[in-house]
Amino acid sequence: MSNGPGGFTHSQPEGLGVLLINLGTPEAPTPSALRRYLREFLSDRRVVELPRWRWWPILHLFVLTTRPRRSAALYRRIWWEEGSPLLVIGRRQAQGLQALLRERWGPQVWVRLAMRYGNPSIRQGLRELSSLGCRRVLLFPLYPQYASATTGSSLEVAFRELARWRWVPEVRVVASYHDHPAYVKALANSVRESWQREAPGEKLLFSFHGIPLAAFLAGDPYFCHCQKTARLVAEELELPRDRWEVAFQSKFGRDPWLEPATIELVSQWGRQGLSSLDVLCPGFAADCLETLEEIAMTNREAFLHAGGGRFRYIPALNDRPDHLQALSEIASGHMAGWGEAADVSERERRFREFVAANPFPGAERF
């Protein structure tokens, strides 16, 4: 058992912590940073579910010898001066959400950003919240649709860390928010705003990150969550059924994944001479390699080269005010009751008075 942080925090106000968790990103768009990142990512048993004796040689002999260079080149196309978009946007989201939650719950709310792979780590985030006095922590993976590979993996790591602490905090979890009305409305708003700038496309494509078909068949709810998000947004937009479609992007490896594949669908629509196409990626809370490069560059080129007309990528919700408002509503829904904590300052004052009057070895630490 680890003593963990937060052993002696009686003198601090009772904090409410929110840990936003996203996937992670390499430290730099270089082959060596990508090798480190991909090794951690692709060693996760929830990401690649093959038996280790089969996967390990493939990972080390083939994937990690070729992919880092290729992926580094892709990351260089989207890298910002301040760093990886996913991380830069994530920091803004954490800051914006903290401000909104403080308006509602008071100054004792702390929001931190953590990454499942790389830094800032989940362990770091949890320890920081604890040392800020958060005895109550909401784990909030930024994946609207639950998948074992993403949400499940993030929660597993957080639970594993917390399970080793002496003083385990009260924990709540956002396991998914794929059908939360505020999230659905924010997505619909973002589409409407695009349509106001330039007329709606002939089709609206909802492109979600794929997962292996085997994960779906084993009971992962991800596919169903994606379908429901798309249907709710289409309903909100009053879009007829023949104007929208769902597809899955970013296939990795040779096993079958969810279908249709985004790149195949947009190429097919290009060949059919579709005049205009809008693409929304509701599964990504922040823009990243998979949206900025794969959709807005690679899929655009595929559509245009196949003969398609105008291609528009509608950005992720990122730090849009209505997105932060939605995250705040989702978090607040899980924090109900937490605001009515007992008056701890009074409790602590009496405790410290008692310790001063009844000294014991080590009492100075309280």
Ligand SMILES: C=CC1=C(C)c2cc3[nH]c(cc4nc(cc5[nH]c(cc1n2)c(C)c5CCC(=O)O)C(CCC(=O)O)=C4C)c(C)c3C=C
């Ligand atoms: C190996 C299998 C993979 C599964 C399963 C998978 C699921 C999954 N991923 C996301 C979100 C993101 N993935 C990102 C990058 C990325 N994903 C995989 C592989 C799997 N993902 C790889 C190898 C990579 C790295 C990039 C590359 O080399 O191609 C990202 C982008 C991170 C960034 O820094 O920009 C995100 C976000 C979801 C939501 C998901 C399952 C639902």
Ligand SMILES: [Fe+2]
């Ligand atoms: Fe991925």
Ligand SMILES: [Fe+2]
């Ligand atoms: Fe990709």
